[in-house]
Amino acid sequence: MTLDSTVIGTELPATEMTIDAGRLRFFAKAIGETNPVFTDAVAAQAAGHQTLPVPPTFLFAIELESPDPFAWVADLGVDMRRILHGEQQFTYHSVAHAGDVVIAKPRITDVYSKKGGALQFIVKDTAVTRADGSAVADLKTVIVVQNPNVKAEDAK
Amino acid sequence: MTATIDALEVGAELPPVAIASISRTALALFAGASGDHNPMHIDIDVAKSAGLDDVFAHGMLSMAYLGRIITNWVAPEDIRTYAVRFGAITPVHAEPTARGRIAAIDEVDGERRATLELVVALADGTVTLTGTAVVAV
Numbered sequence: 001m002t003l004d005s006t007v008i009g010t011e012l013p014a015t016e017m018t019i020d021a022g023r024l025r026f027f028a029k030a031i032g033e034t035n036p037v038f039t040d041a042v043a044a045q046a047a048g049h050q051t052l053p054v055p056p057t058f059l060f061a062i063e064l065e066s067p068d069p070f071a072w073v074a075d076l077g078v079d080m081r082r083i084l085h086g087e088q089q090f091t092y093h094s095v096a097h098a099g100d101v102v103i104a105k106p107r108i109t110d111v112y113s114k115k116g117g118a119l120q121f122i123v124k125d126t127a128v129t130r131a132d133g134s135a136v137a138d139l140k141t142v143i144v145v146q147n148p149n150v151k152a153e154d155a156k
Numbered sequence: 157m158t159a160t161i162d163a164l165e166v167g168a169e170l171p172p173v174a175i176a177s178i179s180r181t182a183l184a185l186f187a188g189a190s191g192d193h194n195p196m197h198i199d200i201d202v203a204k205s206a207g208l209d210d211v212f213a214h215g216m217l218s219m220a221y222l223g224r225i226i227t228n229w230v231a232p233e234d235i236r237t238y239a240v241r242f243g244a245i246t247p248v249h250a251e252p253t254a255r256g257r258i259a260a261i262d263e264v265d266g267e268r269r270a271t272l273e274l275v276v277a278l279a280d281g282t283v284t285l286t287g288t289a290v291v292a293v
Contacts, residue, residue: 032224061191069193087239092237
């Protein structure tokens, strides 16, 4: 399985999420976040937020809201069991809060391989905005695809 | 904010965040909370079908743990960028510790910003994540 560079530029389906305060508390619990600004509306308001702010990595969850969020991986012919998360970047423009309707628009921006094809890389850039178009953040995800048919040791 | 550092200067270390043994429950909760239902993190049968002995933790769970170093120190609206590279998988029952230090302090766009060097390592020394963040200070 070799990824075709013609997929570069492919826009993936946009996903919309209404950020829910209960979901933010669940996320805070799951990551062990104890700073009350992320879980307690009174603490959030005392810190100048109208509602709960989202923790910095929560934005990754938006595009996973679609019914089959990894369909695009399968569509590329990639076995989900062979992928690893290689890199993740967030560039923040404004903090999203509970009650915001946010939209993630992902696009495949690069594919390349290393070690003679033993490892292939998919780069996906996702713009997150509010429904009014205001920018929340830009995400960059690098996914590593391990090809079991090529041994890295042999290909060096 | 709950954490303080001794001095706002290059080389200052942020209070580390140490995670007790990552349980299967932790992975199940994170799958639900993050929306990442990839079975490689929660279903040992699928992990075994791929030739692994067991499930392993979501990379984004470690990035979230590491992010707590930042949110313990600065307000979310003061975080400009946060980026990591995943270097090794985190097994079930691993005990990661997230650490950070100030690598640079600069004046950018009229605000003072600190660049943080970040790392997560397991109890056996395996480095699972390295990263950087830029925050307004």
